[in-house]
Amino acid sequence: MSASNVSDVDRSLYDFVKPEEGYERFADGLTPDIVRAISSKKDEPDWMLELRLKSLDIYQDLRMPSNWGPSIEGLDMDHISTYVTSKAKQAKNWDEVPTEIKDTFEKLGIPEAERTSLAGVGAQYDSELVYHNMREEVAEQGVVYSGIEEALHGPYEDMIREHFMSLVPPTDHKFAALHGAVWSGGSFVYVPEGVHLDFPLQSYFRLNAAGAGQFEHTLIIVEPGADLHFIEGCSAPKYNVANLHAGCVELFVGKGARLRYSTIENWSKNMYNLNTKRARVAEDGVMEWVSGSFGSHVSYLYPTTILAGARSSCEFTGITFAGATQNLDTGCKVVLAAPDTKASVSTKSLSKSGGVSTFRSSVMVTRNAERARASVSCQSLMLDDQSRSDTIPAMDVRCKSASVGHEATIGRISDDTILYLMSRGATEQEARTMVVNGFANPISKELPLEYAVEMNNLIKLEMEGAIG
Amino acid sequence: MATSTLERLNTPPAQTWNYLRINDAVLEVPAIANDPARDYSASVDATPVRPDAHAGLEMGAGDAATAWLTSAATSAASRHTVRVSSDSPQLVEVNLSAGDVTETNVELGPDAEATIVVTASASPADAPSTTGNLLRITAARGARVTLAELVALPDSHQHLDDVGIELGQGASIEVRQYVLGAGTAVLGLAANLAGARSSLTLATRYLARGRERLDLNHVVRMRGTDTRAQVDESGVLDDDAEKTLRATIDLVRGAKGAKGREQETVLVAGDGVVNKTLPVILCDEDDVAGDHGATIGSVSQDQLSYLADRGLTEEDATELFSSAVIDDAVLSAPTGAFRDAALAIARDLLGDQAANDLAEAEASFEPRGGDAR
């Protein structure tokens, strides 16, 4: 995606639908039979089927909390198909990808990005990966980047078994259990000790089918001293029926390793995004999250970092833009569970045209986390008087030598600022867009250029949407 | 003695993950033979408490607390309604000894002024008890209220405090709360800034040690235009003390020009401390400013430097912060009962010499704010 797109961006960039003809689509709803069918289609080891069935039981037992969070009443699991796939086999070459799917990813700019700035790409279309490829020189260093299903049939089965849903157990919450039962697709990444990737790996998730769910699982293991930047993108066309995304991301950062995980989420506004992301960081490890939430009708998204090793640290940089019909409950969680750990959280949120944005976080400092330091800073911008913005941060501190700071502000763009910019010749619309881009700048700065451009496009789209 | 458990106390308007166990509090209290057909005419005041007079008033500690306090405050002496008009400022004193539970309604007419002082104290010799304070304050246009509360109980006692405040146009209230001791203290305060330009300042200071448990819920609803709220909570947690604070500033749609601010400072001095904080801003209006901040941990570096330059080690500084909470309560005591209750804690924690010093100092300095005595 090039910068020249900025001026003529339109929603059709994301909002196009491809026919589902000739696709395999499992019946709506959730039964042990469907779970068995998914498992058998993937020819999985028995332990995985057991995990799926156990998860299904847990799913049936668990309730969504009734005392907090946006409503998910519009989500009727009896009308969600948990598994939809094209007949295509996973390809290593874009030319082998079916035309209409290839066309989708071309529009999203994925093959181009792969050529210019990525070390490897995975592309998922509905429930299955349609493309996975990595540069040869990266593979030669022992880096593994493949679908989980594929890896389960190879030498990494034991490693996957050891880690899979160990950070996010099915008991975590209702949609983690659902994920455990029907997960499909996603990526497995293994970076051996000391290996530094010069370019990011990227997985892109596209949900094309109406009334379907996407449940990809991303499992990343970064061994001691290694360094990886992983990018996740997602989008879907808009339908009148609810779609569901209940993915799961589990990240293991080894001693002295570093992992940056960047996401630009742009699901369509009929999506229920109930995603769970969690990282565990060993001694001296560094975890960095960059997270932009623009899409979805309802989101529950709180990437979690467990600083388990001494001197490990994390940074979370996030932005959420809630426009018309959106209720986005986003934020993060950090557990500082070892001495000299450090966490820094900085988020921005915007609310507009009746959108509801909630920043929700928790910072926990355990008894043994001596000298731990955490700071949370959260700014919210109200763009009109129809919208809503809530800030709900929780802190639990149990260590005497730790220090935790938190600050949050909510307000609107000052009239003076708008007047100043208008007095220099900007229209009011341009002035407001300028201020909002400035507000978002600390986040776009953290993104690779092409994603920063995409984010600015999305902001521009949102800002203009209100006028029309 | 039969007990009952009050659940879902101090529940904030917006909640969060239940596994954090921060969303509400629970308190075991003496069981009350609940009489729904209570005879309100038994009230001591010439203007009896009307059951519906405050029906819409939001209370800080929640329904279970309000119901229990209402049914526990049965004696005539324990229920008061005070009407204050602009021609006679009033001091309303509520002094609670071991086991006392009172219900007090203060209604201020236009431009009226009142000082309300609530003191809960008991002697270690008293049998373990629960003191309770149910307090409703409605202030009409331009009225001014000062509320000072002190909880100074031995840790064999507990305290339940349930306050609801409503402010009319231009009305203001200044609240100072001191919690210096109690096995368990649950204090909830809700303020409805309904009138344009009404304002609230709330300062809560606490000192918790041993295995004391402190649970605070502050809810400020900013409904009127150009309303102001400034909320400060600060304190010292020592030993194995546990504290939970929920502080909510709710900027309601229509509250154009409202500004709300909340700030918490916690000094963690003990190895077994549990400190939980849920500072919330709810915002449904764009022409407002809301912010909150929290600083949790040890004494800040610049304060430590300043104090070191005047001869204090870090340990001295921490001690100073602890004793200062008590000093502050004594030095700003608005009534004799308030002062004596704070001095009893000073005697217990700082020793007779320091307590006597404080008593004399208090007598010789002008008190901060208006003198209610």
Add this chain to the structure above:
Amino acid sequence: MTDKLLDIAGLCAGTEDATILHDIDLTLAPGTTHVLMGPNGAGKSTLGHVIMGDPTYRTSAGTISFDGADVTADTADKRSLAGIFLSYQAPVEVPGVPLYSFLRTIAGKRPELKMTSRQFRARVGELAQQLDMDSSYLTRELNVGFSGGEKKKVEMLQLLLLQPKLAILDETDSGLDVDALAVVSRGIEAYRASCDGTLLVITHNTRILERLDVDRTHVMVKGRLVAEGGADLIPKIDREGFEQFEQTGDGDR
């Protein structure tokens, strides 16, 4: 020994990243009044803080002796009890601590100030009156919400209460308003009158020095003491500025 209250020899100090003070030698005799002048950013304030023992700065070479003892390795609280006082340009706010409690605590740490609580209150009341402070300040939180002038009064009150052997007044900021300036001048006078203390005034505002009997004037440029003279150096600086010394500073590099 008695002719050197403070003796700084070959002192180099700075932050982790950079040395700010270079090879400082400075001796202050008991009962004398010194002025430390220099342009903005010369390191004057840093020297005051290094003498006090501010942990922000690291001493990489040299020694600081005070009252016959090497205090180079001592923490600020020890130096304070030994008799060094540094008044802040911008005193720190300490919420929750009444001024009275603070004063009682810092006085209580010094055996030489042992007094009954009645004597203490009388003493503090007297000083407050001398500084034109209402006694209601004593129940207010230390420096919280105080104006610039009020904060200065609190600093001077501490100076007069503690009667340190050496008072370093950091008044670098020329933006000091007229009220605050008067407070500081009055504090200095009272301090000099009440005990035969040694004074080091850090400033580039010569107005503050008008009513002061200065024994020695020191000039700092770029972290070095580049000139020293009597009180007559002050009007010269007032007329000609620091440029004459700045070249000296350049020559040193």
